[in-house]
Amino acid sequence: MPDPTLLTGRVLRVLDNPFDAPPEDALKIEDKWGLLIEAGRISDLGPAEQMRMAYPVATEIAYGSDLICPGFIDAHVHFPQTAIIASWGKRLIDWLNSYTFPEEMRFGDPAYAAEIAARYFDLVTAHGTTTVCSFCTIHPDSVDAFFTEAQARNMRVVGGKTCMDRNAPEGLRDTAQTAYDDSKALLAKWHGVDRLSYAITPRFSPTSTPDQLQAMGALWAENPDCLMQTHLSEQTDEIAWVKSLFPEARDYLDTYEAHGLLGENGLYGHAIHLEPRERDRLREVGAALVHCPTSNTFIGSGLFDMNGLMDEGHRIGLATDTGGGSSFSMLRTMAAAYEIGQLRGTPLHAAQLIWLATAGSATALKLDRRVGALARGMEADLCVLDLSSTPAIAQRSARAEDSWEELFATIMMGDDRAVRATWVNGKVV
Structure with a gap:
């Protein structure tokens, strides 16, 4: 030795x-x-x-x-959006259609997926980030590329196949059954191997039918030690869209809860415009929220209530949200979190900022006994x-x-x- x-x-x-x-x-x-x-x-x-x-x-x-x-821990990223970071001038839904979905279509090519995975990890390690939790694309090859590259670098990472069966281009839709089958196979292949962990990954309620959300909930119930990551209440027009798609739901969170996608190992990205019931239920089950400040300002989403949610007892991590976020740097992300705190009248101390980027994110990802x-x-x-x-x-x-x-x-x-x-x-x- x-x-x-x-x-x-x-x-x-x-x-x-x-x-x-x-x-x-x-x-x-x-x-x-x-x-x-x-x-x-x-x-x-x-x-x-x-x-x-x-x-x-x-x-x-x-x-x-x-x-x-x-090492910095980035608790919510989209590595397939590496090449389209800092794309101009759209809000969430138009941003997805104009930039994200066309780029994610390219990840059906294993060589391209591998190229971007290598580029992504080069960029984040140069910025001091050692752990990420990433959405991949609907293509199993994108998941394989992500984990293969991380494994070669001995990195501790979390990732999963993004599942979508509606409101996306034809080349980016799977089905309830294929989402379940692909995710189950990828989970069996990668979860717990070396320093790798799988996260069950429905993108968000608007791009999944109730049948697909139910299938993902069933897979999570079969593998409760896995994390489940998705998006929640990022923009007001997104919330209105969710209400039109799920008229029976009490609120946005209920579209997940009704299908078995609310739990202690859940990671809910953004969580800006939460109703009182949603805040209460997330805290009751011990779910984690992930603050993505450069993304929230870049695409005009809103101001995350860090101090209010912390005072209520929520677990909160910090993330770049590459490529909706405008930087690969967790330093820049901490700076943005400070700026959002200032706008809410609750500026954060340097110790709070660096804790969020390390131990806080590790706690959100249930990795705090290993890293952070x-x-x-x-x-x-x-x-x-x-x-x-x-x-x-x-x-x-x-x-x-x-x-x-x-x-x-x-x-x-x-x-x-x-x-x-x-x-x-x-x-x-």
Whole structure:
């Protein structure tokens, strides 16, 4: 077995949820600390000098004043939309028809699916992201491409075949039966292999008939340990469309609940315009919500109620929503979450922002015992941040009165240049 690796620098520790406890007590930035990596896991951490003395055979990589963080976790993405990110000027339904569906048609070609999967993972790891939860397309080949590429990189990821049997082009529709059969076969092939997990994935109620939603609910009941991901209450015109398609439903959430698609392992992307009953039911079952701030502003969806939902006790993750979101960067996503908080009169602390992008998203994905925090026994997925990566950030950082103020400047102005290194499964990439 090779000698252990000792990373030294500033280390971000997660001690509590910064929405439940004072942010600067919940997370700590430890100066001159060290992190020991062995066999892809964190085996020890503590003050750097003590770590050097305790592990004299370890190979040290000194990051100086850089901040060693958990790798970023992007809890809601569409990797097939990589090539159409930042497409101009549409709201959700027109955006899907104009940009998304034509691009997703191309994923019936296994070679194209593999090309985009490789490009996508190159882009996100350059931005310090080590775990993603992705919608694929209706094509099983898109799922195979996603998991094959992630497996080759030893990444911990979640993904699933997107299911749609109406309100989509002919080449992007399956049926209730083929959605069930394909999803079941892909789940059996990939779920639990290496660091891969399958998510049952109806796109959203408008593109699935009640029969297909029922089939997905049946598959989830057969595999309750799997996650189920979908979209909920993203835009007001989408909600009106859902009401016209499901006139018997009490609300948007009821279109899922009535078909067995509401549960603790459910991931509901966006969740902006929730009715009081929906908020209550999501909290009662312990489902997770995923905030996608750059997407919400880019396509004009609305302002997510982070503080109100946190106060009610919801589990919430953070996500880019590539390619409705306008950036692959979780730093930019944190900045957008701050800006939306400001518009709601509830600005977020730097500790809350980085928690959402790490431990918060890990908790949403039920992966918090594996990734999302730097602690003994956790998998060694890391992001090392240079907190003076550009002249603009460096001059602001120099004026900072504490480490949180320093980090906040990088959150608001940083990009991939701030990522000194990304570590996946104990190896730098």
